[in-house]
Amino acid sequence: MTTLTAPPKTAPPPARPRKSPGTAKWKRRIPLLPALIFTIAVTQLPFVATLVISTFQWNILKPGERHFVGLDNFTFVFTDERLRTAVLNTIVLTASVVLLSVVLGLGLAMLLDRRFTGRGLARTLLIAPFLVMPVAAALLFKHALYNPDYGLLNGTLNTVYRLFGADNGPTVDWISSYPMPAVVLSLVWQWTPFMMLILLAGLQAQPGDVLEAARMDGASAMATFRHITLPHLRQYIELGVLLGTIYIVQTFDAVYTITQGGPGSQTTNLPYEIYLTMFRKYEYGQAAAAGVVVVLGAIVIATFALRTIASLFREEASR
Amino acid sequence: MTHAALAAPGARFKKLLHRGDDHGSAPKLSPLWTFTAWLATLAFFAPVAWMVLTSFHQEADAATNPPTPFAPLTLDQYKLLFSRDITPFLLNSAMASILSTLLVLALAVPAAYALSIKPVQKWTDVMFFFLSTKFLPAIAALLPVYLIVKDAGMLDNVWTLVILYTAMNLPIAVWMMRSFLAEVPKEILEAAEVDGAGLLTVLWRVVAPVAMPGLAATSLICFIFSWNEFMFAVNLTATQASTAPVFLVGFITNEGLFLARLCAAATLVSLPVLIAGFAAQDKLVRGLSLGAVK
Numbered sequence: 001m002t003t004l005t006a007p008p009k010t011a012p013p014p015a016r017p018r019k020s021p022g023t024a025k026w027k028r029r030i031p032l033l034p035a036l037i038f039t040i041a042v043t044q045l046p047f048v049a050t051l052v053i054s055t056f057q058w059n060i061l062k063p064g065e066r067h068f069v070g071l072d073n074f075t076f077v078f079t080d081e082r083l084r085t086a087v088l089n090t091i092v093l094t095a096s097v098v099l100l101s102v103v104l105g106l107g108l109a110m111l112l113d114r115r116f117t118g119r120g121l122a123r124t125l126l127i128a129p130f131l132v133m134p135v136a137a138a139l140l141f142k143h144a145l146y147n148p149d150y151g152l153l154n155g156t157l158n159t160v161y162r163l164f165g166a167d168n169g170p171t172v173d174w175i176s177s178y179p180m181p182a183v184v185l186s187l188v189w190q191w192t193p194f195m196m197l198i199l200l201a202g203l204q205a206q207p208g209d210v211l212e213a214a215r216m217d218g219a220s221a222m223a224t225f226r227h228i229t230l231p232h233l234r235q236y237i238e239l240g241v242l243l244g245t246i247y248i249v250q251t252f253d254a255v256y257t258i259t260q261g262g263p264g265s266q267t268t269n270l271p272y273e274i275y276l277t278m279f280r281k282y283e284y285g286q287a288a289a290a291g292v293v294v295v296l297g298a299i300v301i302a303t304f305a306l307r308t309i310a311s312l313f314r315e316e317a318s319r
Numbered sequence: 320m321t322h323a324a325l326a327a328p329g330a331r332f333k334k335l336l337h338r339g340d341d342h343g344s345a346p347k348l349s350p351l352w353t354f355t356a357w358l359a360t361l362a363f364f365a366p367v368a369w370m371v372l373t374s375f376h377q378e379a380d381a382a383t384n385p386p387t388p389f390a391p392l393t394l395d396q397y398k399l400l401f402s403r404d405i406t407p408f409l410l411n412s413a414m415a416s417i418l419s420t421l422l423v424l425a426l427a428v429p430a431a432y433a434l435s436i437k438p439v440q441k442w443t444d445v446m447f448f449f450l451s452t453k454f455l456p457a458i459a460a461l462l463p464v465y466l467i468v469k470d471a472g473m474l475d476n477v478w479t480l481v482i483l484y485t486a487m488n489l490p491i492a493v494w495m496m497r498s499f500l501a502e503v504p505k506e507i508l509e510a511a512e513v514d515g516a517g518l519l520t521v522l523w524r525v526v527a528p529v530a531m532p533g534l535a536a537t538s539l540i541c542f543i544f545s546w547n548e549f550m551f552a553v554n555l556t557a558t559q560a561s562t563a564p565v566f567l568v569g570f571i572t573n574e575g576l577f578l579a580r581l582c583a584a585a586t587l588v589s590l591p592v593l594i595a596g597f598a599a600q601d602k603l604v605r606g607l608s609l610g611a612v613k
Contacts, residue, residue, distance in 0.1 A: 025440070029439050030433075031433040032433035034426050034429065035429070035449075035489060036430070036448075038489065039452055039486065039490065042482065042483070043486055045463075046460040047460060049463035049466070049467070050459055050460065050462060111348065111356040114346055115345050115346070118357070122357060124600065125360050125361075126359075126363055127596060127600060127603070128367045128593065129363055130596075131543075131589065131593045132367060132370075132592075133564060133567070133589045133592065134547055135549050135568060136370075136589050139568075139585060140366055140585055141366070144366070150386075189363065197604045198607065201604045201605075208345075243608065246454055250458060256568070270458070275550075278461065284466075291461075294459050295459045302454035305454065306451065309450065310447075
């Protein structure tokens with residue numbers, strides 16, 4: 001982590017001549033310690049435990065057979081068909097949700113950055129999806145929108161068909177026919193406002209005089225966007241993508257609620273598969289090994305995330 | 320900024336109406352784009368509107384095809400929820416969220432102080448350590464946490480959730496509070512110290528006024544994340560300590576039978592966060608981006 005460190009924000013504080021340097025140092029550290037110790041205890045120790053458990057053959061249904069197996073669980077993780085599917089599903093799910101919500105969020109942020117009638121209200125309404133409880137949102141999509149018989153999607157289709165004189169609209173079972181897009185859509189709906197808020201903050205941090213100068217020089221809207229706005233937004237887009245990725249990789253609520261990983265294992269992502277291994281198959285060793293693999297994947301993403309945040313940090317410091 | 324300062328007094332009111340900063344002279348949207356913006360807004364808001372509307376309908380009017388948005392309104396679903404079983408779940412949620420938020424603040428505020436106002440050496444390393452814990456997927460910790468909690472006899476206990484939610488939100492809170500405390504002007508701090516003001520006086524007179532809005536925003540974010548948390552709640556609680564999201568998933572099996580009641584429950588459990596989020600939308604961005612973006 002040390003390589004990611006940003007330079008200190010402030011100049012070193014003035015020396016305190018009267019006290020010995022050691023005491024002063026500890027006086028500074030004391031307020032930090034409770035938080036640091038708590039965090040280490042609650043977040044790092046379980047991970048160490050996961051590492052240990054991952055080297056055991058341990059099925060809770062066969063209590064007598066618990067024994068050390070070294071890296072066997074990892075071999076299993078990397079060769080198991082279900083887990084490979086889960087990895088693939090996680091990538092598809094995360095990539096499509098992040099990509100779609102960033103693009104939609106950018107579009108909305110561009111619109112909301114301009115003045116128009118009722119802009120404040122529009123912004124308020126737009127962030128609502130992000131504030132709805134994720135489990136509630138997932139249930140809402142499952143029952144109120146996707147339901148084949150009385151869901152809003154088919155209901156609207158039906159109404160439109162009748163408007164044009166047809167007897168009845170098609171009855172589409174959205175979740176069975178398009179399981180992955182159904183989960184993706186509900187998550188894009190929840191995450192677009194998040195991306196919009198971050199990108200809007202980025203747009204509004206744009207120096208107005210540069211934009212005005214560009215306008216005076218007769219640059220087209222498209223050119224201004226490509227050469228001034230987009231480079232300026234880059235850091236904000238990166239931040240949105242990385243924070244979004246970190247959260248969406250962990251998606252559990254939506255999969256648990258909307259599809260239960262099905263049909264088959266078509267929407268089973270890694271968190272849900274680990275949950276199944278743990279609470280349905282009771283294979284603790286395998287679940288722990290899969291957990292370790294997830295953490296390794298997360299570390300790769302996090303390295304990029306930390307670098308991006310460090311650069312924002314530096315920018316703040318230089319201000 | 321300069322433009323705002325030069326603007327006529329009426330502009331102030333106009334700015335309030337439009338919310339958010341107009342950098343320089345933000346151009347107006349053309350009518351066509353205004354229409355597009357509103358269309359997109361309504362498309363995103365439609366599921367929320369539908370949820371609230373359906374919650375005020377009878378079951379028979381909720382599950383129809385084509386939909387019947389103009390069916391008579393009723394409070395029956397909410398009455399049913401309260402008369403049956405939702406209250407203990409809401410209380411558990413409130414307890415877990417509020418207690419963990421208080422605990423987070425108690426730990427995060429001194430830490431943020433030590434990371435900004437009187438920074439310890441290598442404070443950025445500490446900051447990134449806190450942040451890195453946020454990147455560990457919670458699912459990877461679920462198994463050991465489950466085993467430890469089970470051994471300690473703390474399954475189905477609200478305090479288990481309080482501790483886990485505190486750990487979950489502490490890094491975010493430290494980051495946010497640091498970014499707010501960093502705004503306390505150094506010159507004033509130094510001037511106060513030169514004048515011989517004690518630590519408590521400095522905290523109360525100089526730091527607190529600047530940090531209070533930040534403290535409120537931080538609490539809000541921690542409350543939202545704890546209130547919405549599902550994975551730990553569903554796997555570590557059973558009957559005594561279950562929270563609102565766990566109550567909601569009870570509807571998964573009731574395929575279609577109780578759509579209106581489901582919508583009422585979904586509206587009810589989302590309401591605290593919706594109200595808080597709407598009230599503090601400006602602060603939300605900073606919280607969501609860990610204070611990295613203003």
